Amino acid sequence: MSGDPIITVTGLRNSFGEHVVHEDLDIDVRQGEILGVVGGSGSGKSVLLRSIIGLQRPDKGEIRIFGEQVDHTSAEQELDLRRRWGVLFQNGALFSTLTVAENVQVPLREFYKNIDEQLLSEIATFKIVMSGLPADTAPKYPSELSGGMRKRAALARALALDPTLLFLDEPTAGLDPIGAAAFDELILELRSTLDLTVFLITHDLDTLHAICDRVAVIADKKVIAIAPIAELLELDHPWIQEYFNGPRGRAAAIEKAA
Amino acid sequence: MSFEADFTEQDDAGEHILRFTGRLTVARLGNVPRRLEELSSPPGKADVSAVDRVDTVGAWLLHKLNRDHGATIIGASDDAQRLIKQVSIADDPAKTRPDADGPIARMLRGIxxxxxxxxxxLLGLLAFFGGLLIATGQVIANPRRFRLHALVERFESVGVSALGIIGLMSFLIGIVIAQQGAVQLRQFGAEIFTINLIGRITLRELGVLMTAIMVAGRSGSAFAAQIGSMKLAEEVDAMRTIGIPPMEALVLPRVLATTLLMPLLGFYASFIMIVGGGLLCWVGLDIPPTTYIQRLREVVPLTDLWVGLIKAPVFGFIIGLTGCFQGMQVQGNNEQVGLKTTAAVVQAIFLVIVLDAFFAVFFSSIGWG
Structure with missing residues (x-):
């Protein structure tokens, strides 16, 4: 399942003024895997995501996606890169003045001007249904949806261009356990149908156990470990032990084993 | 080799076959979807063995061939078959926009x-005014609950920081009035009356009115935006649960600040306008400052100053009240903050001008004309 790395980050350094978030950080994401990224609050998980997708300019370091160095690309190459990945932001970031279906159509309209309206609306609808929403959500506005539905609608938009790489920022945060489990299932299912590689930031221990092939732990400004979860549990780093073997971590592991 | 999707039609043993080539992906579709709509005869089979990649959109087109014409898909790879299966499960036609009304119904509904x-x-504003009066009464009965710190903070943002922009605006308006007045009055050889014009119009009307417009734009809008975003972030609800009445903590200091500061700012603006006008009289009409001041004292009655100063706190009250009221009306999404902020400014300026007209009639009928 896991193949060549499609994202490689080496020697990344990010800072805000005096505050250094990342120092000499390395991480790689392999083709076809679901990589979970964990770390304490404020450890720079979202900053790492923003650096990779080009929203935050790092001070130092090299980021390669699909073999291309991100900050050395021409505008055209960058657009080409952007249509090969989808991003699900933490709060969905749906455009509030557009309906769900129109939100899904935005990237399609932007990149492929010659698709006719009929096909556009068909595409939007099946993407929405594939993301696990009923078809009658299509003409609704984001403010009419619940938090979980909004996440799914945002996922439908992230998948609009059939990306091969999907970035998810805390997709199950704020969902009830049933909704979160269903979302995990959905990601697994989409991964196998669409052949996705997933970069997943999460605090949800259940998600980590249920769907991640490998987990990267960010602490002390760098990735201190990146391995399948079973191997992480063997390490005796105090933070990792506390994170995975604390009361909540054990509960999630038991659930997984059961 | 070209990646563009393409297909050819063939008749083979009485069966209409579509043979696809290239990549059936959204990036490479070209005119294939349109041509598929305009097929000469319904296909019995679609051969995709020569296709080297299929994405969900390609799978959707194949699924439609199967759904609409009963065509069987042959030669699909495992991946493609899985995709076609997935999109066929997701086939559930729906609208992409809510139903729209006809033009007449829409107009009627809009009205x-x-x-x-x-x-x-308007009713809400009245109720809000009532709520504010009750809060004021409670604070007067229990003066310890008065938030002096919040009030002083508003004094700074509404008053002190506005001095620069209001001063500049007033100075320029003073110059414009003097210049325009002089041009018209010169035709009658009555340039000296420019001083009457400047003195009376600035103290009675323009000083306070222009300041009110500036304060509505600067502070009324800020009130609406601040309170509106606090409402969205549930800060206002949090205040209520802790036992702090928002009327008392948020609204009263703001309304009080605009009410108390408007007379001061209005007077300041009138003064600067007179200075600006005086400067133009000196430079453009050769009226020296001493003559200018002496003439001002002769022709401008003290009641003109009172007219301005009586109106100012009323205008300030209206601006503060509408700003806070619109802020408290925000609910739902961020777009509302913008809408309500705009509404606060428009409503405040509108009410100020309407009231100004009433004041004009009132003051002239009590003989302060």
Whole structure:
């Protein structure tokens, strides 16, 4: 399942003024895997995501996606890169003045001007249904949806261009356990149908156990470990032990084993 | 080799076959979807063995061939078959926009909704005014609950930081009045009356009115935006649960600040306008400052100053009240903050001008003309 790395980050350094978030950080994401990224609050998980997708300019370091160095690309190459990945932001970031279906159509309209309206609306609808929403959500506005539905609608938009790489920022945060489990299932299912590689930031221990092939732990400004979860549990780093073997971590592991 | 999707039609043993080539992906579709709509005869089979990649959109087109014409898909790879299966499960046609009304119904609905909104907004403003009076009464009965710190903070943002922009605006307006007045009055050889014009119009009307417009734009809008975003972030609800009445903590200091500061700012603006006008009289009309001041004292009655100063706190009250009221009306999404901020400014300026007209009639009928 896991193949060549499609994202490689080496020697990344990010800072805000005096505050250094990342120092000499390395991480790689392999083709076809679901990589979970964990770390304490404020450890720079979202900053790492923003650096990779080009929203935050790092001070130092090299980021390669699909073999291309991100900050050395021409505008055209960058657009080409952007249509090969989808991003699900933490709060969905749906455009509030557009309906769900129109939100899904935005990237399609932007990149492929010659698709006719009929096909556009068909595409939007099946993407929405594939993301696990009923078809009658299509003409609704984001403010009419619940938090979980909004996440799914945002996922439908992230998948609009059939990306091969999907970035998810805390997709199950704020969902009830049933909704979160269903979302995990959905990601697994989409991964196998669409052949996705997933970069997943999460605090949800259940998600980590249920769907991640490998987990990267960010602490002390760098990735201190990146391995399948079973191997992480063997390490005796105090933070990792506390994170995975604390009361909540054990509960999630038991659930997984059961 | 070209990646563009393409297909050819063939008749083979009485069966119509479509043979696809290239990549059936959204990036490479070209005119294939349109041509598929305009097929000469319904296909019995679609051969995709020569296709080297299929994505969900390609799978959707194949699924439609199967759904609409009963065509069997042959030669699909495992991946493609899985995709076609997935999109066929997801086939559930739906609208992409809510149903729209016809033009007449939409117009009627717009008028009705507009009337209701205007009415409920006025009623709401009245109720809000009542709520503010009750809060004021409670604070007067229990003066310890008065938030002096919040008030002083508003004094700074509404008053002190506005001095620069209001001063500049007033200075320029003073110059413009003097210049325009002089041009017209010169035709009658009555340039000296420019001083009457400047003195009376600035103290009675323009000083306070222009300041009110500036304060509505600067502070009324800021009130609406601040309170509106606090409402969205549930800060206002948090205050209520802790036992802090928002009327008392948020609204009263703001309304009090605009009410108390408007007379000061209005007077300041009138003064600067007179200075600006005086400068133009000196430079453009050769009227020296001493003559200018002496003439001002002769022709401008003290009642003109009172007219301005009586109106100012009323205007300030209206601006503060509408700003806070619109802020408290925000609910739902971020777009509302913008809408309500705009509404606060428009409503405040509108009410100020309407009241100004009433004041003009009132003052002239009590002989302060």
């Amino acid at each position: 009705g909704r507009g009337t209701l909104e205007a009415g409920s907004s």
